[in-house]
Amino acid sequence: MDRRKSLKSILLGSVATGLVAHGCKPKEEAAKEAGAKTYDPVAWRTPYENEIIQEIKEDEDFFNEHQRETMTVLCDLILPPSEQFKGASDADVVSFIAFMAKDSESEAMQTDLKGGLMWLDHKCNTENGVAFKSATEAQQKAILDQIAYYDPEVPESKRPFEVNFFSMVRNLTMTGFYTTKIGIEELGYKGNMPNVWNGVPDDVLEQHGVSYDPEWIAKCVDQSKRNVVAEWDDEGNLIT
Template sequence: MNRRDSIKSILLGSVATGITFHGCNPSEPTASLPQTPDLPQYGRTDKEKLRDQKLFETSFFNEHELLTIAVLCDIILPKSNQYNSASDTDVKEFIDFIVRDMEAHQIPLRGGIMWLDGFSNKIYNKEFVVCTEEEQLHICDQIAYPEETKPELIQGEAFFTRMRNLTLTGYYTSKKGIEELGYKGNTPNVWDGVPEHILSKHGFKYEEEWLAKCINNSNRGDVAKWDDKGNLIS
């Protein structure tokens, strides 16, 4: 099992038990990112919509920070022949929204990016985003494995762990990420009634009129209509 399949396995197990990723702050619920602030209905109250609108109108990260986040996201979840990359699912935009929605992430992420650039300058005399891919991976390898990190790099490890958690949360709560997991949720199946041999065994049978009205999968999405006397019309 490769790294990505391991992640999927962990996430599917979490979904099955109702304890999906909570980002990096287990004391708070994970915020959902609306597709657009213009959506009239996406499960929010008027007060929540107003708050969301204010969040969309503010900014936190500068251009350099957003670029650094984008690079890190794709290092954590890179593109392959089989899978999308983090940037294919707008994970950077997800994180950009989350830090405005959950301010506890702001200082750790901004400070982490500053630490990353400082460490990169120390080793390669340049900022992380302008390093080669090989250099970037060499830096990340030193802070990506908890309990294997050198004591002087613990701050970098904490930052990378937070970035990894946010990246996974953003990716696997996106449409493409959920499709990749193969998780269907509570999807209705097709029911065509009690099997005939079971009905016969107990001395019952369906009336043709009711079969046409109630067990017709071609119109199973239609809302039933009733007359004033409580009789089913259609």
């Protein structure tokens, strides 16, 4: 049995143990008792998309408390905060990763995420006698230095499991952070911005024998009012 199958067996065994301990309840009842997160449908998503997101939000958290804390530490090591910039936990990247894992149809992704966290704890316990989240930053970085730099000449399928795990979390961390409001602001991306337009050039107007009405020029090409939303009266006359 390869490492991935071994991890899958361990995880499934853990799930089965949990079901024996807590019993089996209908999904809706269990979610209600656990205080499931609510989701307000939005108009720019299809009803099907809103339904799927609602199911994901209502489902139990992908990570347990220990896993979430460990993943938070890992993500902040990948994208740490500084005096100038925010870090991964400021954007709640772990919740993004949990959402992606639950939304993913890839069972391997879910197994690899939890299996990778198990690997970190096992490695750290072996080398330092503590779980990864409880180790010093120097100890944590010493472990990550062993798995953070893969050889691009080696196919992904032939890389060690832990190397692929770190690569996946690194990609998810960066994606999760830079698709949030604070990440986009950090990039300085302002989105689509209107150009400054001063009207058709005078030589072109003259060529066609036309000119602007001064009243309309003042209303439509006054750059001091470029951010004012146009309004009309009941008779269709431009007010602003």
